[in-house]
Amino acid sequence: METNDIYLLMQKAHEVKENSYSPYSNFRVGAAIKMDDDHIFTGANIENVSFGATNCAERSAIFTALSAGYQRKTIKAIAVAGDTEDFLPPCSICRQVMVEFCEPDTPVYLTREDQSILTTSVKELVPFAFETMDM
Template identity: 85%
Template sequence: MENSEIKKLIEEAHKVKEHSYSPYSHFRVGAAIKMDDDQVFTGANIENVSFGATNCAERSAIFTALSAGYKPKSINAIAVAGDTKDFLPPCSICRQVMVEFCDPETPVYLTREDESILTTSVRELVPFAFETMDM
């Protein structure tokens, strides 16, 4: 992806962060995913008083794309935005979902308050991914 496309995807992640429902942690997160056909889906974290029922921004975006009819491995890129001083990586549950629905080389763009960007990949986030039931 070109720098302008990356910045636009990150802007979408920042915008959707405003829709976060986080009354317990006050920790807003937004995610934007770009599909192979350039369609963009977004998601915000949605909390629940029972934290186990909380859904992260990354999974919200991925599940929305899948619900719209997209197939596994059709995600082209992921951007994650929060209000953090350090880069905000996906949680381990989101990483496992990324393994299921992204190619290992899918770029993941992590941001922080100073607007700098760390580019990583699904493979780098999950180096020993649990990818198959045939073990």
């Protein structure tokens, strides 16, 4: 992706943080995903008093795209933004969802408060991914 596209995706991730429902942790996270047709979906973390029912920003964005009719492996890039001093990587559950719905080389852009961006990939985040279920 071009630099301007990366910054736009990251901007969308920062903007959607404002929609976070995080009264228990006060930890806002936003995510933006770009599809192979360049459509962008966003998601924010939505907490629940029962933390197991909480949904992360990354999964919110991915599930919204799937609910809109997009298929597996059509995600072109993912951006994650939080209010952190260091880069904010996806949790392990989100990483496993990325393995299911992204190609291994799908870029994942992480940011921090100073707006710098770290570029990684799904494969780098999950080097020994659980990818198939043999029956």
